[in-house]
Amino acid sequence: MPEGNTIHWLARVHTRDFAARRVRADSPQGRFAREARRLDGRLFESAEAYGKHLFHHWSGGLVVHVHLGMAGWFYRHPAPAPPPRPTVRLRLATRDVATDLIGPPTCELIPEFARRKLLARLGPDPLRRDFDPDRALAELVRRPRRTIGDALLDQRVLAGVGNIYRAEALFLTGIHPKRASGNVSAEEWERLWKTVRALMRRGAVRGRIRTIEPDEPPAHPLAGRAPADAFYVYQQAICRRCASPLEEFPMSARRMFACPRCQPEPRRGSKRRAKEKNGRDRKRRAAAP
Ligand SMILES: [Zn+2]
Structure with a gap:
């Protein structure tokens, strides 16, 4: 698309x-x-x-x-x-x-x-002069538990971002797509929208998407030479920068890609999860002979 x-x-x-x-x-x-x-x-x-x-x-x-x-x-x-x-x-x-x-x-x-x-009905468009990142942030924090990967594809948050740009921008900012929007700091958000805008500006010159920086060092030797070399993680198998096998999972009904090392997944330390775990441990202890 x-x-x-x-x-x-x-x-x-x-x-x-x-x-x-x-x-x-x-x-x-x-x-x-x-x-x-x-x-x-x-x-x-x-x-x-x-x-x-x-x-x-x-x-x-x-x-x-x-x-x-x-x-x-x-x-x-x-x-x-x-x-x-x-x-x-x-x-x-x-x-x-x-x-x-x-x-x-x-x-x-x-x-x-x-x-x-x-x-x-649309969020601000990073490629327009009237782009207002604060308006996007307001929409982002309105639903803080939604994942950042899901939110980035929502046209009410940022208009124009599609599946390739969300995967690439999250990789370049080191943010795991499954992080909750509410846990993305203001500094991270600024890095993220600036990255999205820079990538899209480059893509608007010819209408084609190529996210790899022109002066990016060659791919990690272990990553080999990927045939489709225009992206860091989108539709790739191995991270271009650290050669880790990439994770692929569905997100907002589209394919999502992330590097487990360059984009560490949120630690499973949220209060709700901790409570669930404690509950499980208690049961286990109770069931133990
Ligand atoms: Zn990596």
């Missing part, structure tokens, strides 16, 4: 291709035909990204809202563009370039107030 970095990159490409131009709009697939007719030949003002949501602003206050979900994508064709495939939901075209949107779960024409309503 494209993460926020890709959506920001797409917004820049679309602004460059279409802003301040009259743009042809068409829906070869037919599912957006009525809306496309309203847009056809209208002035395209700008494209905007917020988290994983993309907005096209057209003259007259019309907004097209797109969410690419798991399988949606924009295909860009410099002129002369080939005839659109029958699956194209929306083709936007000028004399120079055409862009085909295929397979999005969401492509809708909405009024401006609906866009504002949608944004009000």
